[in-house]
Amino acid sequence: MWETLAQAVINGLLIGGIYALVSIGVTLIFGVVKIVNFAQGEFVMIGMYISFFLATQFGIDPLVSLVVSMPVLFLAGVLIQHFLIRRVLGPNDMPQIFLTFALSLLLLNLSLMLFSANYRTVHTFYSDEAWHIGGLYIPVAKLIAFAVAMALSGLLWVFLHTTDLGRAMRAASQNRDVAMLMGINPNRVFAVAFGTALALAGAAGSLLMPFYSAYPFVGQVFVLMAFVAVVMGTLGNVMGALVASLMMGIAESLGIQFVGADSGLIVVFGLLLLTLAFRPSGLGARRGR
Amino acid sequence: MTRDRKPPAINNAVPTQASRTKLNRRKFLAKTGGVLAAGAFGAVPLRGWAADPINIGALYPTTGSMAQIGTGCVAAAKLAVDMVNEAGGIKSLGSAKLNLIVSDVQSDTTVTRTETDRLISGNKLSAIHGCYASALTLIASEVCERAHVPIITGSSSDQLNKGRSYTFTPFARASQFAKAQLQMAKLVSDQAKVAVIFENTAFGTSTSNGLKELAPGEGVEIVMFEPYSAGFTDASPLINKVKASGANTLFSLSYLNDLILIVRTVKQVGLDIAINGGSGGFVMPDFYKNVGKAAEGLQGVAHWNHDVNEDAQKVNAEFKKRTGEFAFEYAGGLVAQTFMLADALERAASADPKKVREALSTLDVSSGYAAMAPGGKVKFGPDGKNVYGRPVGVQWQNADLASIFPKEDARAPLMKT
16 A cells, blocks of 8 residues: 555656646746746647657757757747737736737647647657666656756756846846836846746756657646646745645646546646635745735 | 549638539539540540549548548558559459549548538549548548448448448448457456556547446456546556556557557556557557557557458558558558459449449458458448458567457467567
8 A cells, every 4th residue: 555655656746847847937937027828838849849859860868958958948938038028018918818828829730730740759768667666666767857857946946046137037026116126127037037937848848758749739738737836836936836846746646546547637626726725825925925 | 543632712611602613613624634534545535435434532631630640541542543453444344444532531520521522522433432530431421321422431430330321341340349359358368357448538438338348248357447537647647556456458548649658657667467559549550650669569459450361461562662651450451442342343334323332232252452351251231331340459569560369360479478
């Protein structure tokens, strides 16, 4: 019994690492730029295709292609922020919602057209490997993905807390107007935030590629969990999103294991409702606010 | 001579105009078709010198979600027509050649209806084949029924044999697939303990219930019966459950992506279990490309396999030369279907679709390309079902599909995994 339980927790934790990369991106954009990026999942998809084509055309390992997918998507994020998002920022939310939603639909259908609906997988020597410890097993590809995801999250945390730009982003996230009065250039901060968020999505894509198939709709699978984690971990709170993502992964895994294989999401949303009932602003909210 | 058809989009939008243009187009085709044919047959000035070609309609999804398979079907259909024509065409009709008219049904039921209508009203057809997916074939066969044009198909839905007299299904039916799968479980162990996991959709639920009903009659114990949500991110918890159930065979009723995850996870867990992936996407060359070595030893069921006899191997070699892939079940079956049509046309000595239907209903072959099917014989019952039709159990061995079940059709021994 404890073995099954431990295995379920390991499975959940490992996939939770991927959810974390996606949800941190969403929460970062929301915290700093104050918009919801509905297209975040599509950028995961793009990251996957970048890794897929680098692997099949040039034989580059998906994990190595991280150094391509992250900068490419960072640049894409800066450009999107500069040419699209910047123009719709304002008191009215509707244009922003439509913009990112349209972006999502555009990227989805574009990739359907370019890459077709087929599933694409990459085989690496560690794709089907697992470490067996006692009765438990740990898939190597997922463990690597989890470790890199946690390292990237840690780097982001260090960046936000020790660099001027990072502090400026946190300041903008806490109070945009006051931050601007203190001389912070919002356009620069927004561009870096959007770029960083997309780079994380790209990283998630590259990390997924050794063990998950790439197809145009793949982003939708992950973005749903990311949004749940963002709400649960308090909107705009990076650490909250990280913790909530890991919890979501574990909840889903336990749900499938002990409730029913089609009930993973029921448990996840049940947990979300419970959280919202007792801590309406999420787990990451400061007490007394 | 093959000809792909791309009708003007306006016919979709304005029905009244459509009927008018159709009449015009028929005249237009009659005139230009003659000129074109004259060009093709070495500038013979008069029509009627060479026998009129016999039009065969082909309805396949060459765009949309099933595009890849649809394109493979069209390649097989062209190959089949070339084979018939190179062998001298239909001799009773003055060595008339078969002319394939391909129409794209876009993986969509609504488009299938309009395209089938358009194909029939816009051309003088002797017969139709299509559409790969049962959901599409059901629609097309309805239209064919009304228009009195025979349709021959490899689609497996049992629905196709209900209330239709113009639909012919030369291969095994869906209900037979389930039975074969259960019997294959007994190849692995005398005490077959089966875990059934299925996605909680109409496809998964209906197929799994079929298995559940038939299992006691076949002496197979189902130790786990579990629906799951399609499109999951991680198969590990599900495989954990399979492990705990103590099953020795796993039936996974899943679409490709989930199945890939499931197979990989089973390997990672190191679970010693035989996996039967059923039919459909599982028995396509793409499956092996995606799963790689982990696919070795996996079992499935098909209505046709390329090692079933020598003729099938010849077809397979030619198909491989043209497309680079082995002939998948539907492609190979389609070549057989075209030869069944040729046999019927030969005996009918007429291109009239009603006479072709008559001839199909009395078809009885046990040799040649028309008979290359598991069982090796084709004869249609009153419901359009091949009375000898049966599925073949297959296994992935050395990146190829080998027939392993039943004994009469087995061409390779079961590979133990």
